[in-house]
Amino acid sequence: MTLLDTALWSGRISTGSWQPGHGGAYDVVAPATGEVLGSIGSADASDAYAASARAAEAQRGWAAKAPEERAAVLRRAGLLFEEHAEEIQGWIIREAGSIPPKAGLETHIAANECFDSSALPHLAQGEVLPSDEARWSFARRKPIGVVSVIAPFNFPLILAIRAVAPALATGNAVLLKPDPRTAVCAGVSIMRVFEEAGLPAGVLQLLPGGADVGSAVVDAPEVGMVAFTGSTGAGRKIGETCGRLLKRAHLELGGNNAMIVLPGVDVAKAASAAAFGSWMHQGQICMTTGRHIVHESVYDEYVAALVEKANALPVGDPASEQVALGPLIDDGQTRHCAEIVADARSAGATIAAGGTHEGRFFRPTVITDLDRDNRAWAEEIFGPVAPVMKFSTVDEAVELANDCDFGLSIGVLGNVSDAMVIADRLDSGKVHINEQTVSDESQAPFGGTKSSGNGTRIGGATTNLEAFTEIQWLTVRPEIADYPF
Template identity: 70%
Template sequence: MTFLDAARWDGKIYIDGWTEGSGGTRDAVEPATGGVLGRFGVATAADVARAATVAAKAQKEWAARHPEERAGVLRRAAQLWEEHAEELQGWIIRESGGVPGKAALETHIAANECHDAAALPAHPAGEVLTSNEDRWSFARRRPAGVVSVIAPFNFPLILSIRSVAPALALGNAVLLKPDPRTAVCGGVALMRVFEEAGLPAGVMALLPGGAETGAAMVEAPEVRVVSFTGSTAAGRKVGESAGRHLKRVHLELGGNSALIVLPGADLAKAASAGAFGSFMHQGQICMATGRHFVHESLYEDYIAALGEKAEQLPVGDPASGQVALGPIIDQGQLSRIHAIVEDAVRAGGRLVAGGTHDGLFYKPTVLADLTLDNPAFAKEIFGPVAPVTKFSTIEEVAELVNANEYGLSVGILGDVGEAMKIADRVNSGKVHINEQTVSDEANSPFGGVGASGTGSRIGGATANIEAFTETQWLTMRPEIAPYPF
């Protein structure tokens, strides 16, 4: 039997063990071929309610375990990601349409997330406070309780594990809803890893489903914290519901990240960075470079170099050969991408490369001469499209970057001194000097501002502890205090 042998999970969800979901089953589909890879169970709101009840009970026992026991489960999980990496990467390639390098990155980061999370149970659990009373005063961190994790399709493993691992390590139970388009590599894989790592039954539930399922995971009375990664539109709904139900919510949402190419930058390296930022995983990344701002002295040369890169990048089935780009996740997403490209050209944009597709395989596309209100520049495309415009001064480009509602990531290429000045002016959760916009590490805080979310709520010990614990004030006296009543 393989690690993800379907005999264990075929047509099932996980609540205190593998079981049938009330919503029936759904096929796991390979976007590159349309073939069926397997079948998973679909959870309904009733399943979420049952899972939340089970999780709330199991969480108390899990939180009471010694720190070294919880750390041990996370360390074993990290080993399993490494031991079964090849098989798990195969699922990521076929189910998410990612190239092998992207799949390898996902399993590598999944292991790192668990390694880092394994240190959290031993982290100081609070601080000693001063007091004007004759007592000891403490602020101590305690598990939040039940955490709902709602993850998207594009990096299905990373964008699940980065919340699941620290939440579990800190003594919480987790309800996980992966996107149904990547329910195996973004859901079943995690459930199997923690099942084999020794996580007690009931502490984690796997609940694939649609909007109804997601809504139930926010509304369940047992849930205290919601960690959502997805579109800004969906995030607004999650945030509204969480506010009504007085839940803490961490939102990592869309982006329209900017790459700034300064005068004097190495043109070949800049074009390579720009191509990676816009075309990696078909541009289906929240941090993807959605806006290229190029100094007027390099503008035409940069467009030509980027267009040449786009024309040379092979597109095809990532499971069958060496390609740089795989398929778009589904027809709905492809239609949206193509409509934006067509609207951009109609609005005066110049099509330098691409703009065509064969089935779900969309050619890397470069658009030039765009105004700020051009659809390709104003919207998050979530496809392999590089929109380019020019600027004259660092003051101008900082204003242009900030003119967009998103604030997730900014890359600045060229002179470090000038880049530092821009970094101080832009509104962004992340700034990378002499790097493109796509970057993530398990030990680094991750998040955006504006329409990109509620700040850096994930990544690194400080952000993770803040995200998945509650602070309790505790005082102690040697004897009962005297009162005037």
């Protein structure tokens, strides 16, 4: 039996055991071909509320386990991601439309997230505080309790496990709601890994489903925190609900990320970085390079190099061909990208490369001669579209980069000393000098500013410990104090 043998999970959800959900079941479909890959169970709100109550009960026993026991489960999970990497990657390729190197990156980082999280149980869980009273005073970290993790379709495994692993390591139970379009590679794979790693039943539960399930895993009374990665619109609604219910919300939302290309840059290398930043996974990444801000002295050469890249990159089914770009996730996203390109052209922009598609296979696209009001420049596209604009002065470049509702990731290519001065002026959760905008490591804090998030961070030992625990003040006296009453 393989890790992801369909006999185990076909038509089922996992709420302590694999069983049918009250939402029925739906087909798992390959976006590249329309092939039905399997059937997965769908939860409804009643399943989510019952799972939350069950998780709260299971969490108490999990949090009470010795740190070495929780650490051992996380280490075994990391090893299982490595052992079953090829099988999991096959699902990421087919179900998410990912090219093999991207699928390999996902399983690699998933393992690392588990290995890094396995250190969390043995980290210092608080500190001794000074006190003006005759007592000991402590600030100690305790698990939040039940954490809901809502993950998107684009980097499905990474964007789920980066919250699931540290939440479990710090003693929480987790309700996992993956995007329905990638519920196997971002849900079943994680569930099965932790089952085989020895995680007690009920501590992690898998709830594929629609908006009703998403609402339920946010407002369920036992849930103390929601870790959401997805669109800014959905994130605002979750944040509003969590604010009303006084729950913690970690929101990693959209991005319209800029890459500033300075004078004197190596144009060939800059264009290579730009191509990766804009077209990796068909541009369906929150960190995708969505705005190219290029100095006028290298603008023409840069555009020509980027167009050459676009025309040369193969597009097709990554499960059967060696390609650079696979399919967009569904027909709706394909229509959206096509509309953005058509509107850009109608507004006077030039489609210098691409702009066409066959089914869900969208050609890498370069757009020039646009202004700030053009939709292709102003909006997050979530497709393989690279809008390019020129600048004359550093002040203009900084102003263009910051003139955006989002603040997730910015790349600066060129002279390091100039780039460092510019970096200090950028409003962004991440800045990469001489790198493109798409970058993530398990040990690095990840998050954005403005409409890219609510200032929270996930990633790295200190950050994760803070993210998934609460502080409790504890005082101890050798005997009962004297009081005036």
